[in-house]
Amino acid sequence: MGTMLKLTLLGVTLGFLGERIYQFCHKTGFFKEVELIDLPNCQLVKGIEYGSEDIHLLPNGLAFISSGLKHPALKSFAPNKPAEIFLVDLNNDVLHPKPLQLSKDIDASSFNPHGLSVYIDERDGTVYLFVVNHPIPEYNSCIEIFKFDEKQKYLLHLKTIKHPLLQSVNDIVAVGPESFYATNDYYFESVPMKIVEGFLGLKWTNLVYYSPRNVREVAPGLYSGNGIVISNDKKFIYAVDIMAHAINAVDVDTCPDNLFVDPVTGDIWTGAHPNAYKVFFYKDEDPPLSEVIRIQKIHSDHPIVTRVYVNNGSVIQGSSVAAVYKKKLIIGTVFHKALYCQLD
Numbered sequence: 001m002g003t004m005l006k007l008t009l010l011g012v013t014l015g016f017l018g019e020r021i022y023q024f025c026h027k028t029g030f031f032k033e034v035e036l037i038d039l040p041n042c043q044l045v046k047g048i049e050y051g052s053e054d055i056h057l058l059p060n061g062l063a064f065i066s067s068g069l070k071h072p073a074l075k076s077f078a079p080n081k082p083a084e085i086f087l088v089d090l091n092n093d094v095l096h097p098k099p100l101q102l103s104k105d106i107d108a109s110s111f112n113p114h115g116l117s118v119y120i121d122e123r124d125g126t127v128y129l130f131v132v133n134h135p136i137p138e139y140n141s142c143i144e145i146f147k148f149d150e151k152q153k154y155l156l157h158l159k160t161i162k163h164p165l166l167q168s169v170n171d172i173v174a175v176g177p178e179s180f181y182a183t184n185d186y187y188f189e190s191v192p193m194k195i196v197e198g199f200l201g202l203k204w205t206n207l208v209y210y211s212p213r214n215v216r217e218v219a220p221g222l223y224s225g226n227g228i229v230i231s232n233d234k235k236f237i238y239a240v241d242i243m244a245h246a247i248n249a250v251d252v253d254t255c256p257d258n259l260f261v262d263p264v265t266g267d268i269w270t271g272a273h274p275n276a277y278k279v280f281f282y283k284d285e286d287p288p289l290s291e292v293i294r295i296q297k298i299h300s301d302h303p304i305v306t307r308v309y310v311n312n313g314s315v316i317q318g319s320s321v322a323a324v325y326k327k328k329l330i331i332g333t334v335f336h337k338a339l340y341c342q343l344d
Helices: 003-028 191-200
Strands: 040-046 054-057 063-068 084-089 113-120 127-133 140-147 154-161 170-175 180-182 206-211 215-222 225-232 236-240 255-261 268-273 290-296 303-312 318-325 330-335 338-340
Touching: 003 191, 054 113, 054 255, 054 318, 054 330, 063 303, 084 113, 127 154, 127 170, 127 255, 180 215, 180 236, 206 225, 215 236, 236 255, 268 330, 290 318, 290 330, 303 318, 303 330
Parallel strands: 113 170, 170 225, 255 318
Antiparallel strands: 040 338, 054 063, 063 084, 113 127, 127 140, 140 154, 170 180, 180 206, 180 225, 206 215, 225 236, 255 268, 268 290, 268 318, 290 303, 318 330, 330 338
């Protein structure tokens, strides 16, 4: 091989790697600086210390919280503590999380909840809780469907769903007793290949629809599918492509995580990661930031994107969800605490 050809190949390789490094740093917010925004009336939620990755509200103000998510690529402050589903009542000024009892056929030691969604049967008011589960130690994906017993604070396990198209589920939105839309966040299964996938910027993840009679891909070509919700009128699905910094086609200039739709206004709220790199490469001395974003008029030509809260990790680290109820805001995190704020 001639010297000129070798130099050309070296130049092309270095150029490719340089471009990929730049894009990776941009997508993860590696060099991003943000202005901190505080909220005056906030308190940490006592009893939630090891994550509040997703939060789903019921119309009466009760909220389910998934806590204790574990993954080889994520920090865990309590690696040997079993994960839990908490119940809190946002009608109270001070929250008192209560762990829900699970059916005996669910192995608590391997239970590893991620995204949550609820379907309420309009005929009889039955509440079905859908949970994305990554059982330890395989960390694969399945969907657990529970029936919620409010009086007994109990989750009755009804069904476990597995399917080849649900290979790396991040979040779900239930649209029936056994049907839902789900986002996949990675194409590959192994952690090293997931890192390669993110570095190369492969758009190989997707949005999937599942029902007992019909399973199909409905939106391919995502960098990394994440949070997903449905509009109040059930006409629109909103989904996150976290590394594209987008909710549907709206650029939010950050890495959005789980979504929440305000049941009154239809505004979309999200917990976000200004520097997602810090979530996956955790350092005690430089923890991941937290950010809360509100999107108004998402269907207009000029959606309004507002940063409501930004913290440098001194209060909460790695925000993943934000939900509102009667001028109250609760912020969840991937593996840290939860914050409860009174909005003006």
